[in-house]
Amino acid sequence: MSDASTPGDAEPEPEHDHEHHHDHEGPGYATxxxxxEEGEREKLAYVMSLYVGTDxxxxxxxxxxxxxxxxxxxxxxxxxxxxxNRGDExxxxxxxxxxxxxxxxxxxxxxxxxxxxRSSRIHVIDAADRRNPELETxxxxxxxxxxxxxxxxTVHCIPDGEILISMxxxxxxxxxxxxxxxxxxxxxxxRWEPPGEIEMNYDYWYQPRQNVMVSSEWAAPKTYYPGFxxxxxxxxxxxxxxxxxxxxDGTVEQTIxxxxxxxxxxxxxxxxxxxxxxxxVGAALSSNIFHFWRDQTGExxxxxxxxxxxxxxxxxxxxxxALPTDILISMDDRYLFGSNWLHGxxxxxxxxxxxxxxxxxxxxxxxxxGDVQEVQGRELxxxxxxxxxxxxxxxxxxxxxxxxxxxxxxxxxxGERGSVMLKADVDPRKGTMELDEDFLVxxxxxxxxxxxxxxxxxxxxxxxxxxxx
Amino acid sequence: xxxxxxxxxxTLEWPDADRERRTIRIGEDETVLEAxxxxxxxxxxxxxxxxxxxxxxxxxxxxxxxxxxxxxxDVADAFAYRRPPxxxxxxxxxxxxxxxxxxxxxxxCRVAVGSSxxxxxVENPWK
Ligand code: FES
Numbered sequence: 001m002s003d004a005s006t007p008g009d010a011e012p013e014p015e016h017d018h019e020h021h022h023d024h025e026g027p028g029y030a031t032x033x034x035x036x037e038e039g040e041r042e043k044l045a046y047v048m049s050l051y052v053g054t055d056x057x058x059x060x061x062x063x064x065x066x067x068x069x070x071x072x073x074x075x076x077x078x079x080x081x082x083x084x085n086r087g088d089e090x091x092x093x094x095x096x097x098x099x100x101x102x103x104x105x106x107x108x109x110x111x112x113x114x115x116x117x118r119s120s121r122i123h124v125i126d127a128a129d130r131r132n133p134e135l136e137t138x139x140x141x142x143x144x145x146x147x148x149x150x151x152x153x154t155v156h157c158i159p160d161g162e163i164l165i166s167m168x169x170x171x172x173x174x175x176x177x178x179x180x181x182x183x184x185x186x187x188x189x190x191r192w193e194p195p196g197e198i199e200m201n202y203d204y205w206y207q208p209r210q211n212v213m214v215s216s217e218w219a220a221p222k223t224y225y226p227g228f229x230x231x232x233x234x235x236x237x238x239x240x241x242x243x244x245x246x247x248x249d250g251t252v253e254q255t256i257x258x259x260x261x262x263x264x265x266x267x268x269x270x271x272x273x274x275x276x277x278x279x280x281v282g283a284a285l286s287s288n289i290f291h292f293w294r295d296q297t298g299e300x301x302x303x304x305x306x307x308x309x310x311x312x313x314x315x316x317x318x319x320x321x322a323l324p325t326d327i328l329i330s331m332d333d334r335y336l337f338g339s340n341w342l343h344g345x346x347x348x349x350x351x352x353x354x355x356x357x358x359x360x361x362x363x364x365x366x367x368x369x370g371d372v373q374e375v376q377g378r379e380l381x382x383x384x385x386x387x388x389x390x391x392x393x394x395x396x397x398x399x400x401x402x403x404x405x406x407x408x409x410x411x412x413x414x415g416e417r418g419s420v421m422l423k424a425d426v427d428p429r430k431g432t433m434e435l436d437e438d439f440l441v442x443x444x445x446x447x448x449x450x451x452x453x454x455x456x457x458x459x460x461x462x463x464x465x466x467x468x469x
Numbered sequence: 470x471x472x473x474x475x476x477x478x479x480t481l482e483w484p485d486a487d488r489e490r491r492t493i494r495i496g497e498d499e500t501v502l503e504a505x506x507x508x509x510x511x512x513x514x515x516x517x518x519x520x521x522x523x524x525x526x527x528x529x530x531x532x533x534x535x536x537x538x539x540x541x542x543d544v545a546d547a548f549a550y551r552r553p554p555x556x557x558x559x560x561x562x563x564x565x566x567x568x569x570x571x572x573x574x575x576x577x578c579r580v581a582v583g584s585s586x587x588x589x590x591v592e593n594p595w596k
Contacts, residue, residue, distance in 0.1 A: 052522045054584050055483075057511035087514045087523070118515030118523065132535040141517075150520070173520025173555055222555040225515065226522035227591035231558070316593045405522070416586070 028099030088116025418450030
């Protein structure tokens with residue numbers, strides 16, 4: 001049970017495992033369990049907010065949203081960090097440090113790295129003052145293009161204070177993509193991997209204790225930027241592979257082709273437990289969720305474990321795919337949550353046995369078929385998209401914008417009305433979700449005009465960014 | 470010597486919005502987007518490298534030709550591209566779409582601009 005205290009020592013050793021975190025020097029939590037137990041309720045959210053592609057003459061911004069029910073400004077955007085340029089398309093972002101660096105003395109979870117997906121501009125925001133973050137540094141696109149990379153996507157910190165960003169294209173917006181590394185002064189260090197390891201890129205996640213990283217595939221920027229075109233599917237311009245990397249070497253060890261059932265594998269998540277080699281990826285276009293794991297021979301394998309059926313719509317020509325665009329795993333690794341953006345669902349599956357996910361609950365809200373089409377009289381113009389879960393797994397939040405040009409195609413009203421952020425109360429014991437109709441954050445009311453809202457992060461770590469060494 | 474750059478009148482028209490059309494004089498060494506910014510006119514854009522299509526305009530007429538029944542005016546006559554227009558497929562290039570972030574004028578012309586033009590490029594395939 002406990003470490004036996006050495007008789008005569010002045011300081012007794014901590015008795016329980018979860019107390020060991022008191023020794024850690026750096027940012028974050030010592031274990032996923034510590035994040036659940038010690039993490040406070042989320043009182044603020046940072047949300048990517050954008051005007052790119054519209055006729056609103058304003059730059060994209062980072063919204064600071066008040067999530068404290070005790071606060072007078074609950075459900076309001078209480079601060080907006082406006083960026084210096086237009087045309088960025090803020091999309092995904094991350095912290096300079098997470099729980100993977102909890103051993104690094106002197107490192108703080110303080111800077112948000114906020115890339116522009118379309119502009120390839122990378123912003124560094126100092127969030128030392130959690131309610132009033134400030135723009136600190138901007139890396140201009142030309143500096144990024146020098147490494148023959150563009151279209152920055154997923155930001156994770158490397159456990160020693162550096163930052164790694166998946167890049168979806170070359171300097172011309174064509175293939176191949178790669179990875180860009182920033183040093184802890186937020187300068188470009190160079191390319192992380194030897195060029196040529198992969199063609200397509202999208203999201204990635206790493207499990208340092210297993211020396212593995214996994215990356216997924218969207219398409220060349222020039223393919224997905226203008227909108228979704230079936231011609232590109234026919235021509236094989238969209239991704240369907242997963243790459244398993246040697247994390248130390250930065251080289252691909254194994255590639256798994258998910259085939260027809262695994263078209264456009266987007267968000268990819270390992271379980272939080274650092275020992276685990278299990279994870280999940282959502283194949284958006286095929287509307288499937290794959291489980292992947294390392295087998296006894298040391299090879300990774302992937303298998304389809306969830307399949308969302310197309311649905312007929314009386315006014316549409318073809319059956320409508322669900323388009324599961326985001327997934328996440330609860331901090332206790334018990335549930336997989338996701339959003340079906342076209343159908344209009346959020347769902348949770350019990351993944352206690354990751355090879356056999358068991359449907360726990362779902363909510364039909366927004367989208368093409370949602371049972372709930374308005375909240376507090378506010379019409380929902382699109383389906384649930386980017387999701388984020390509280391550390392304790394009891395509150396699920398989501399926004400509704402996918403990508404400005406894809407929004408225009410599937411939910412043209414989204415641009416006119418703006419996005420919303422909604423919330424469900426989750427009961428992890430029963431495995432149920434309930435829409436909280438008292439909660440609504442409306443980007444339709446932004447001073448410059450309706451804005452879109454995309455990825456969500458908490459100030460002190462969340463289920464889609466924290467990794468443990 | 471004076472300014473040797475040839476200039477052309479480019480008229481910007483917003484199809485959907487209640488906005489007045491604007492004519493700006495643009496040198497052959499300047500893109501439409503740059504000239505619009507110089508004139509303080511907001512046009513949508515994203516990558517500025519010809520990859521994303523956010524800045525897409527549609528050529529309505531060039532040198533007085535192309536309106537109504539005369540078919541689609543040829544973009545290649547009206548504009549020179551600084552770099553390859555990657556965001557446009559052949560079917561788009563053939564039907565008058567033009568990437569204003571990398572296109573410099575070679576004739577006087579009229580162009581439909583604004584975010585609704587970009588939205589014409591691809592439709593919802595299921596609908
Ligand atoms: S701004 Fe991206 S193609 Fe012109």
